[in-house]
Amino acid sequence: MEQFQDFSLFHGDSMEVLANIEEKVDMIFADPPYFLSSGNGTVKINGRYINFDKGKWDRQRSKEEIYEFNKHWLSLCRECLKDSGTIWVCGTYHNIFEVVECLKDLGFKILNMIVWQKSDPPKTLTDQRFNFSAEYIIWARKCEKVPHFFNYELMEHMNNGIHMPDVWKLPAPCHWEKTCGKHPTQKPLRLLYRIILATTHEGDTILDPFAGSCTTGIAANLLGRKFIGIDQDEKYLQLGMRRREEIYNPDVAQKIFERMSENPEEVQVIVNHARPELLKLMIEKGICYLRAGDSKGSVLVTPGFERTGYVLLHSGGQDCHLFKLKRKGCFQIWTKESLEEQGFHPEHASYYQVFHFDNSKEIPFSREPRLLQGLNTYRSKIRPLSDFIGIR
Numbered sequence: 001m002e003q004f005q006d007f008s009l010f011h012g013d014s015m016e017v018l019a020n021i022e023e024k025v026d027m028i029f030a031d032p033p034y035f036l037s038s039g040n041g042t043v044k045i046n047g048r049y050i051n052f053d054k055g056k057w058d059r060q061r062s063k064e065e066i067y068e069f070n071k072h073w074l075s076l077c078r079e080c081l082k083d084s085g086t087i088w089v090c091g092t093y094h095n096i097f098e099v100v101e102c103l104k105d106l107g108f109k110i111l112n113m114i115v116w117q118k119s120d121p122p123k124t125l126t127d128q129r130f131n132f133s134a135e136y137i138i139w140a141r142k143c144e145k146v147p148h149f150f151n152y153e154l155m156e157h158m159n160n161g162i163h164m165p166d167v168w169k170l171p172a173p174c175h176w177e178k179t180c181g182k183h184p185t186q187k188p189l190r191l192l193y194r195i196i197l198a199t200t201h202e203g204d205t206i207l208d209p210f211a212g213s214c215t216t217g218i219a220a221n222l223l224g225r226k227f228i229g230i231d232q233d234e235k236y237l238q239l240g241m242r243r244r245e246e247i248y249n250p251d252v253a254q255k256i257f258e259r260m261s262e263n264p265e266e267v268q269v270i271v272n273h274a275r276p277e278l279l280k281l282m283i284e285k286g287i288c289y290l291r292a293g294d295s296k297g298s299v300l301v302t303p304g305f306e307r308t309g310y311v312l313l314h315s316g317g318q319d320c321h322l323f324k325l326k327r328k329g330c331f332q333i334w335t336k337e338s339l340e341e342q343g344f345h346p347e348h349a350s351y352y353q354v355f356h357f358d359n360s361k362e363i364p365f366s367r368e369p370r371l372l373q374g375l376n377t378y379r380s381k382i383r384p385l386s387d388f389i390g391i392r
Protein backbone atom coordinates (compact mmCIF):
# COMPACT_ATOMS: atom_id res chain seq x y z
CA MET A 1 0.00 0.00 0.00
CA GLU A 2 0.94 3.66 -0.37
CA GLN A 3 3.11 4.66 2.59
CA PHE A 4 3.95 7.69 4.64
CA GLN A 5 7.46 7.44 6.08
CA ASP A 6 6.17 6.96 9.63
CA PHE A 7 3.02 5.01 8.68
CA SER A 8 3.41 1.63 6.95
CA LEU A 9 0.40 -0.52 6.12
CA PHE A 10 0.36 -4.17 5.11
CA HIS A 11 -2.66 -5.82 3.58
CA GLY A 12 -3.09 -9.51 4.41
CA ASP A 13 -3.54 -12.13 7.08
CA SER A 14 -1.47 -11.19 10.13
CA MET A 15 -0.39 -14.79 10.47
CA GLU A 16 1.46 -14.46 7.18
CA VAL A 17 2.49 -10.80 7.27
CA LEU A 18 3.93 -10.89 10.82
CA ALA A 19 6.28 -13.72 9.85
CA ASN A 20 7.86 -11.41 7.24
CA ILE A 21 8.34 -8.32 9.38
CA GLU A 22 12.05 -7.96 10.01
CA GLU A 23 12.04 -4.83 12.17
CA LYS A 24 11.97 -5.26 15.95
CA VAL A 25 9.33 -2.93 17.41
CA ASP A 26 9.11 -1.19 20.80
CA MET A 27 5.44 -1.76 21.51
CA ILE A 28 2.49 -3.72 20.10
CA PHE A 29 -1.13 -2.73 20.47
CA ALA A 30 -3.55 -5.42 19.36
CA ASP A 31 -7.32 -5.21 19.14
CA PRO A 32 -7.98 -8.75 17.87
CA PRO A 33 -11.35 -10.34 17.09
CA TYR A 34 -13.32 -10.83 20.33
CA PHE A 35 -15.35 -13.60 18.63
CA LEU A 36 -18.62 -11.94 19.57
CA SER A 37 -20.61 -12.11 16.36
CA SER A 38 -23.11 -14.91 15.91
CA GLY A 39 -23.67 -14.30 12.19
CA ASN A 40 -27.25 -13.42 12.96
CA GLY A 41 -26.86 -10.15 14.78
CA THR A 42 -29.91 -8.30 13.57
CA VAL A 43 -32.13 -6.93 16.30
CA LYS A 44 -35.30 -4.86 15.97
CA ILE A 45 -35.29 -1.77 18.16
CA ASN A 46 -38.08 0.80 17.99
CA GLY A 47 -39.17 -0.58 14.63
CA ARG A 48 -35.65 -0.32 13.14
CA TYR A 49 -33.42 -3.30 12.33
CA ILE A 50 -29.90 -2.84 13.67
CA ASN A 51 -27.09 -5.17 12.66
CA PHE A 52 -24.71 -6.05 15.45
CA ASP A 53 -22.65 -8.46 13.41
CA LYS A 54 -19.10 -7.10 13.10
CA GLY A 55 -18.12 -9.33 10.19
CA LYS A 56 -16.88 -12.82 9.38
CA TRP A 57 -13.60 -12.17 11.16
CA ASP A 58 -15.45 -11.80 14.47
CA ARG A 59 -17.64 -14.96 14.29
CA GLN A 60 -17.91 -17.09 17.42
CA ARG A 61 -15.48 -20.03 17.72
CA SER A 62 -14.81 -22.78 20.24
CA LYS A 63 -12.56 -22.17 23.25
CA GLU A 64 -9.84 -24.34 21.66
CA GLU A 65 -9.99 -22.48 18.34
CA ILE A 66 -9.77 -19.13 20.13
CA TYR A 67 -6.75 -20.37 22.09
CA GLU A 68 -5.01 -21.63 18.92
CA PHE A 69 -5.71 -18.41 17.01
CA ASN A 70 -4.39 -16.26 19.85
CA LYS A 71 -1.35 -18.45 20.42
CA HIS A 72 -0.44 -18.23 16.76
CA TRP A 73 -0.51 -14.45 16.33
CA LEU A 74 0.89 -13.78 19.81
CA SER A 75 3.92 -16.01 19.17
CA LEU A 76 4.57 -14.18 15.88
CA CYS A 77 4.23 -10.83 17.67
CA ARG A 78 6.72 -11.99 20.29
CA GLU A 79 9.28 -12.49 17.51
CA CYS A 80 8.74 -8.88 16.30
CA LEU A 81 9.05 -7.35 19.76
CA LYS A 82 12.30 -6.01 21.25
CA ASP A 83 13.29 -7.78 24.47
CA SER A 84 12.44 -4.63 26.44
CA GLY A 85 9.13 -4.25 24.58
CA THR A 86 5.56 -4.54 25.84
CA ILE A 87 2.29 -5.67 24.31
CA TRP A 88 -1.30 -4.48 24.88
CA VAL A 89 -4.20 -6.78 23.98
CA CYS A 90 -7.88 -5.77 24.14
CA GLY A 91 -10.85 -7.96 24.89
CA THR A 92 -13.97 -8.85 26.79
CA TYR A 93 -14.82 -12.05 28.63
CA HIS A 94 -15.32 -13.69 25.22
CA ASN A 95 -11.58 -13.79 24.48
CA ILE A 96 -9.56 -12.20 27.26
CA PHE A 97 -9.06 -15.32 29.41
CA GLU A 98 -7.60 -17.24 26.47
CA VAL A 99 -5.38 -14.24 25.66
CA VAL A 100 -3.98 -14.22 29.21
CA GLU A 101 -3.42 -17.98 29.11
CA CYS A 102 -1.52 -17.72 25.80
CA LEU A 103 0.57 -14.78 26.97
CA LYS A 104 1.66 -16.71 30.05
CA ASP A 105 2.29 -19.90 28.06
CA LEU A 106 4.52 -17.93 25.68
CA GLY A 107 6.63 -16.45 28.50
CA PHE A 108 5.20 -12.92 28.67
CA LYS A 109 4.91 -11.30 32.10
CA ILE A 110 1.48 -9.76 32.79
CA LEU A 111 1.84 -6.19 34.11
CA ASN A 112 -1.72 -4.91 34.35
CA MET A 113 -5.25 -5.49 33.26
CA ILE A 114 -6.68 -2.07 32.42
CA VAL A 115 -10.42 -1.68 32.73
CA TRP A 116 -11.69 0.75 30.15
CA GLN A 117 -14.92 1.91 31.72
CA LYS A 118 -17.06 3.45 28.99
CA SER A 119 -18.51 6.72 30.20
CA ASP A 120 -21.38 6.46 27.73
CA PRO A 121 -22.06 2.72 27.24
CA PRO A 122 -24.76 1.65 24.79
CA LYS A 123 -27.72 -0.15 26.30
CA THR A 124 -27.29 -3.94 26.52
CA LEU A 125 -30.13 -5.66 24.67
CA THR A 126 -31.33 -7.87 27.50
CA ASP A 127 -32.78 -7.38 30.94
CA GLN A 128 -31.27 -10.66 32.13
CA ARG A 129 -27.79 -9.22 32.86
CA PHE A 130 -26.03 -6.06 34.00
CA ASN A 131 -25.35 -3.51 31.28
CA PHE A 132 -21.99 -4.13 29.54
CA SER A 133 -19.95 -1.03 30.11
CA ALA A 134 -16.29 -2.07 30.14
CA GLU A 135 -13.56 -3.61 28.03
CA TYR A 136 -10.28 -5.00 29.32
CA ILE A 137 -6.78 -4.39 28.04
CA ILE A 138 -3.98 -6.67 29.14
CA TRP A 139 -0.53 -5.11 29.32
CA ALA A 140 2.41 -7.55 29.38
CA ARG A 141 6.14 -7.37 28.85
CA LYS A 142 8.09 -9.73 26.67
CA CYS A 143 10.66 -10.98 29.16
CA GLU A 144 10.35 -11.85 32.81
CA LYS A 145 13.78 -10.37 33.58
CA VAL A 146 14.28 -7.51 31.05
CA PRO A 147 12.93 -4.18 32.39
CA HIS A 148 10.26 -2.35 30.39
CA PHE A 149 9.52 1.37 30.02
CA PHE A 150 6.70 2.97 32.03
CA ASN A 151 6.37 6.73 32.22
CA TYR A 152 5.21 6.79 35.83
CA GLU A 153 5.72 10.55 36.33
CA LEU A 154 3.74 11.52 33.27
CA MET A 155 0.86 9.21 34.18
CA GLU A 156 0.83 10.56 37.73
CA HIS A 157 0.80 14.05 36.35
CA MET A 158 -2.06 13.24 33.97
CA ASN A 159 -3.95 11.87 36.96
CA ASN A 160 -3.62 15.09 38.95
CA GLY A 161 -0.69 14.03 41.09
CA ILE A 162 -1.96 10.58 42.09
CA HIS A 163 -0.58 7.22 40.89
CA MET A 164 -2.63 6.46 37.74
CA PRO A 165 -5.05 3.61 38.53
CA ASP A 166 -5.92 0.70 36.24
CA VAL A 167 -9.52 1.79 35.71
CA TRP A 168 -9.86 4.43 33.00
CA LYS A 169 -13.15 6.15 32.38
CA LEU A 170 -13.21 7.31 28.77
CA PRO A 171 -15.94 7.80 26.18
CA ALA A 172 -16.36 5.62 23.08
CA PRO A 173 -15.04 7.11 19.79
CA CYS A 174 -16.72 10.43 19.07
CA HIS A 175 -17.98 11.88 15.77
CA TRP A 176 -14.74 13.87 15.28
CA GLU A 177 -12.88 10.53 15.06
CA LYS A 178 -15.15 9.25 12.31
CA THR A 179 -14.94 12.03 9.74
CA CYS A 180 -13.20 9.72 7.22
CA GLY A 181 -15.63 6.78 7.62
CA LYS A 182 -16.57 4.16 10.20
CA HIS A 183 -15.15 0.91 11.50
CA PRO A 184 -17.57 -1.31 13.49
CA THR A 185 -15.16 -1.72 16.42
CA GLN A 186 -13.12 1.46 16.32
CA LYS A 187 -11.16 2.31 19.48
CA PRO A 188 -11.08 5.89 20.83
CA LEU A 189 -7.96 7.97 20.18
CA ARG A 190 -7.97 9.02 23.84
CA LEU A 191 -7.35 5.43 24.90
CA LEU A 192 -4.39 5.06 22.54
CA TYR A 193 -3.05 8.45 23.57
CA ARG A 194 -2.69 7.31 27.17
CA ILE A 195 -1.30 3.89 26.29
CA ILE A 196 1.31 5.29 23.89
CA LEU A 197 2.45 8.06 26.24
CA ALA A 198 2.68 5.62 29.15
CA THR A 199 4.77 2.98 27.42
CA THR A 200 6.79 4.44 24.54
CA HIS A 201 9.31 7.19 23.79
CA GLU A 202 9.17 9.66 20.93
CA GLY A 203 10.63 8.04 17.79
CA ASP A 204 9.66 4.49 18.90
CA THR A 205 7.94 2.06 16.53
CA ILE A 206 4.49 0.66 17.33
CA LEU A 207 2.93 -2.35 15.58
CA ASP A 208 -0.79 -3.13 15.33
CA PRO A 209 -1.54 -6.56 13.79
CA PHE A 210 -5.33 -5.90 13.62
CA ALA A 211 -5.15 -2.26 12.59
CA GLY A 212 -8.74 -1.70 11.36
CA SER A 213 -9.18 2.04 10.86
CA CYS A 214 -5.62 2.59 12.20
CA THR A 215 -6.53 4.42 15.41
CA THR A 216 -3.20 3.22 16.82
CA GLY A 217 -1.34 4.67 13.84
CA ILE A 218 -3.06 8.05 14.02
CA ALA A 219 -2.34 8.44 17.75
CA ALA A 220 1.22 7.15 17.22
CA ASN A 221 2.02 9.65 14.44
CA LEU A 222 0.41 12.57 16.28
CA LEU A 223 2.72 11.72 19.19
CA GLY A 224 5.85 11.41 17.06
CA ARG A 225 5.98 7.58 17.00
CA LYS A 226 6.29 5.36 13.90
CA PHE A 227 3.54 2.93 12.98
CA ILE A 228 3.27 -0.46 11.25
CA GLY A 229 -0.30 -1.69 10.70
CA ILE A 230 -1.71 -4.94 9.28
CA ASP A 231 -5.29 -5.77 8.32
CA GLN A 232 -6.82 -8.36 6.04
CA ASP A 233 -9.58 -6.02 4.90
CA GLU A 234 -8.42 -3.49 2.36
CA LYS A 235 -11.39 -1.17 2.89
CA TYR A 236 -10.34 -0.65 6.52
CA LEU A 237 -6.76 0.07 5.53
CA GLN A 238 -8.05 2.61 3.01
CA LEU A 239 -10.03 4.22 5.83
CA GLY A 240 -6.82 4.25 7.90
CA MET A 241 -4.96 5.91 5.04
CA ARG A 242 -7.66 8.59 4.72
CA ARG A 243 -7.29 9.28 8.42
CA ARG A 244 -3.52 9.56 7.95
CA GLU A 245 -3.97 11.94 5.03
CA GLU A 246 -6.36 14.01 7.13
CA ILE A 247 -3.68 14.70 9.74
CA TYR A 248 -1.17 15.64 7.04
CA ASN A 249 -2.82 19.08 7.32
CA PRO A 250 -1.16 20.63 10.40
CA ASP A 251 -4.31 22.55 11.41
CA VAL A 252 -6.42 19.39 11.40
CA ALA A 253 -3.63 17.51 13.19
CA GLN A 254 -3.53 20.19 15.88
CA LYS A 255 -7.31 20.06 16.39
CA ILE A 256 -7.37 16.27 16.63
CA PHE A 257 -4.37 16.34 18.94
CA GLU A 258 -6.14 18.76 21.27
CA ARG A 259 -9.27 16.62 21.45
CA MET A 260 -7.32 13.40 21.82
CA SER A 261 -5.36 14.83 24.75
CA GLU A 262 -8.49 16.02 26.58
CA ASN A 263 -9.11 14.03 29.70
CA PRO A 264 -12.82 14.05 30.54
CA GLU A 265 -11.96 13.18 34.14
CA GLU A 266 -9.34 15.89 34.51
CA VAL A 267 -9.24 18.11 37.55
CA GLN A 268 -10.44 21.65 36.86
CA VAL A 269 -9.10 25.03 37.95
CA ILE A 270 -11.19 28.05 39.02
CA VAL A 271 -9.48 30.97 37.31
CA ASN A 272 -10.33 34.17 39.13
CA HIS A 273 -9.32 37.77 38.55
CA ALA A 274 -8.88 40.07 41.57
CA ARG A 275 -7.49 43.57 42.01
CA PRO A 276 -3.83 43.49 43.26
CA GLU A 277 -4.69 44.32 46.93
CA LEU A 278 -7.55 41.81 47.00
CA LEU A 279 -5.37 39.16 45.36
CA LYS A 280 -2.75 39.68 48.07
CA LEU A 281 -5.36 39.35 50.84
CA MET A 282 -6.88 36.22 49.28
CA ILE A 283 -3.45 34.55 49.25
CA GLU A 284 -2.77 35.66 52.82
CA LYS A 285 -6.10 34.13 54.01
CA GLY A 286 -6.16 31.10 51.68
CA ILE A 287 -9.63 32.15 50.59
CA CYS A 288 -10.95 32.86 47.12
CA TYR A 289 -14.51 34.09 46.73
CA LEU A 290 -16.83 34.63 43.81
CA ARG A 291 -20.21 36.26 43.71
CA ALA A 292 -22.80 33.51 44.15
CA GLY A 293 -24.61 33.49 40.82
CA ASP A 294 -26.46 36.33 39.20
CA SER A 295 -27.97 39.51 40.67
CA LYS A 296 -30.79 37.41 42.17
CA GLY A 297 -28.19 35.50 44.15
CA SER A 298 -28.62 31.98 42.68
CA VAL A 299 -25.69 29.61 42.45
CA LEU A 300 -25.22 27.80 39.16
CA VAL A 301 -23.23 24.62 39.72
CA THR A 302 -22.33 23.15 36.35
CA PRO A 303 -21.54 19.45 35.70
CA GLY A 304 -17.86 18.83 36.25
CA PHE A 305 -17.70 21.25 39.15
CA GLU A 306 -16.99 18.32 41.48
CA ARG A 307 -13.65 17.98 39.66
CA THR A 308 -12.53 21.47 40.66
CA GLY A 309 -9.29 20.97 42.55
CA TYR A 310 -7.28 24.17 42.09
CA VAL A 311 -7.64 27.92 42.08
CA LEU A 312 -5.65 30.29 39.90
CA LEU A 313 -5.62 33.90 41.01
CA HIS A 314 -4.51 36.70 38.70
CA SER A 315 -4.82 40.43 38.24
CA GLY A 316 -5.88 41.22 34.71
CA GLY A 317 -3.84 38.34 33.35
CA GLN A 318 -0.73 39.32 35.37
CA ASP A 319 0.67 38.13 38.69
CA CYS A 320 -0.68 34.58 38.38
CA HIS A 321 -0.70 32.18 41.36
CA LEU A 322 -1.88 28.57 41.35
CA PHE A 323 -2.97 26.75 44.54
CA LYS A 324 -4.61 23.45 45.41
CA LEU A 325 -8.05 23.55 47.06
CA LYS A 326 -8.18 22.07 50.56
CA ARG A 327 -11.15 19.92 49.49
CA LYS A 328 -11.68 19.02 45.87
CA GLY A 329 -15.07 20.00 44.45
CA CYS A 330 -16.18 21.81 47.62
CA PHE A 331 -17.16 25.37 48.32
CA GLN A 332 -19.09 27.12 51.07
CA ILE A 333 -21.69 29.85 50.79
CA TRP A 334 -20.79 32.85 52.90
CA THR A 335 -22.66 36.07 53.50
CA LYS A 336 -21.11 39.46 52.75
CA GLU A 337 -20.80 39.94 56.54
CA SER A 338 -18.81 36.72 57.04
CA LEU A 339 -16.31 37.89 54.43
CA GLU A 340 -16.09 41.29 56.09
CA GLU A 341 -15.15 39.55 59.35
CA GLN A 342 -12.12 38.14 57.48
CA GLY A 343 -11.06 41.63 56.34
CA PHE A 344 -12.60 41.54 52.84
CA HIS A 345 -14.85 44.25 51.43
CA PRO A 346 -17.20 42.55 48.97
CA GLU A 347 -19.51 44.94 47.19
CA HIS A 348 -21.50 43.16 44.53
CA ALA A 349 -23.80 40.67 46.25
CA SER A 350 -25.17 39.36 49.53
CA TYR A 351 -23.84 35.81 49.13
CA TYR A 352 -20.53 34.42 47.91
CA GLN A 353 -19.05 31.07 46.96
CA VAL A 354 -15.95 30.62 49.11
CA PHE A 355 -13.07 28.27 48.22
CA HIS A 356 -10.42 27.42 50.79
CA PHE A 357 -7.01 26.71 49.30
CA ASP A 358 -3.61 25.66 50.64
CA ASN A 359 -1.75 28.98 50.60
CA SER A 360 1.43 27.41 52.03
CA LYS A 361 2.37 25.72 48.76
CA GLU A 362 2.19 27.57 45.47
CA ILE A 363 2.10 25.27 42.41
CA PRO A 364 4.67 26.13 39.71
CA PHE A 365 3.47 26.58 36.12
CA SER A 366 5.04 24.79 33.21
CA ARG A 367 2.80 26.43 30.63
CA GLU A 368 2.11 30.04 29.86
CA PRO A 369 -1.42 30.66 31.27
CA ARG A 370 -2.34 33.04 28.37
CA LEU A 371 -5.07 34.70 30.40
CA LEU A 372 -5.22 37.76 28.19
CA GLN A 373 -6.56 35.81 25.25
CA GLY A 374 -10.30 35.98 24.69
CA LEU A 375 -12.89 38.44 25.82
CA ASN A 376 -13.67 37.14 29.27
CA THR A 377 -10.33 37.63 30.98
CA TYR A 378 -11.93 39.33 33.96
CA ARG A 379 -14.63 36.72 34.52
CA SER A 380 -14.02 33.64 36.59
CA LYS A 381 -13.65 30.59 34.43
CA ILE A 382 -13.12 26.88 34.87
CA ARG A 383 -10.23 25.46 32.88
CA PRO A 384 -8.45 22.07 32.86
CA LEU A 385 -5.32 21.75 34.95
CA SER A 386 -3.25 20.73 31.93
CA ASP A 387 -3.70 24.25 30.54
CA PHE A 388 -1.30 25.39 33.26
CA ILE A 389 0.87 22.42 34.10
CA GLY A 390 1.29 20.86 30.68
CA ILE A 391 2.09 17.27 30.06
CA ARG A 392 4.45 17.58 27.11
Ligand SMILES: C[S@@+](CC[C@H](N)C(=O)[O-])C[C@H]1O[C@@H](n2cnc3c(N)ncnc32)[C@H](O)[C@@H]1O
Nearest residue numbers: 013014031057186187210212213215231232233
Ligand atom coordinates in the same frame (compact mmCIF):
# COMPACT_ATOMS: atom_id res chain seq x y z
C1 LIG B 1 -11.33 -5.19 16.47
S1 LIG B 1 -10.94 -4.65 14.87
C2 LIG B 1 -9.67 -3.42 15.14
C3 LIG B 1 -10.21 -2.01 15.20
C4 LIG B 1 -9.14 -0.97 15.39
N1 LIG B 1 -8.56 -1.04 16.71
C5 LIG B 1 -9.67 0.44 15.15
O1 LIG B 1 -9.59 1.29 16.06
O2 LIG B 1 -10.20 0.70 14.08
C6 LIG B 1 -10.09 -6.03 14.27
C7 LIG B 1 -9.59 -5.90 12.86
O3 LIG B 1 -8.77 -7.05 12.61
C8 LIG B 1 -8.94 -7.45 11.27
N2 LIG B 1 -8.57 -8.89 11.25
C9 LIG B 1 -9.26 -9.93 11.79
N3 LIG B 1 -8.57 -11.08 11.63
C10 LIG B 1 -7.43 -10.75 10.98
C11 LIG B 1 -6.29 -11.48 10.53
N4 LIG B 1 -6.20 -12.80 10.73
N5 LIG B 1 -5.29 -10.81 9.92
C12 LIG B 1 -5.37 -9.47 9.71
N6 LIG B 1 -6.42 -8.72 10.11
C13 LIG B 1 -7.43 -9.35 10.74
C14 LIG B 1 -10.39 -7.13 10.93
O4 LIG B 1 -10.52 -6.87 9.54
C15 LIG B 1 -10.65 -5.87 11.79
O5 LIG B 1 -10.51 -4.69 11.03
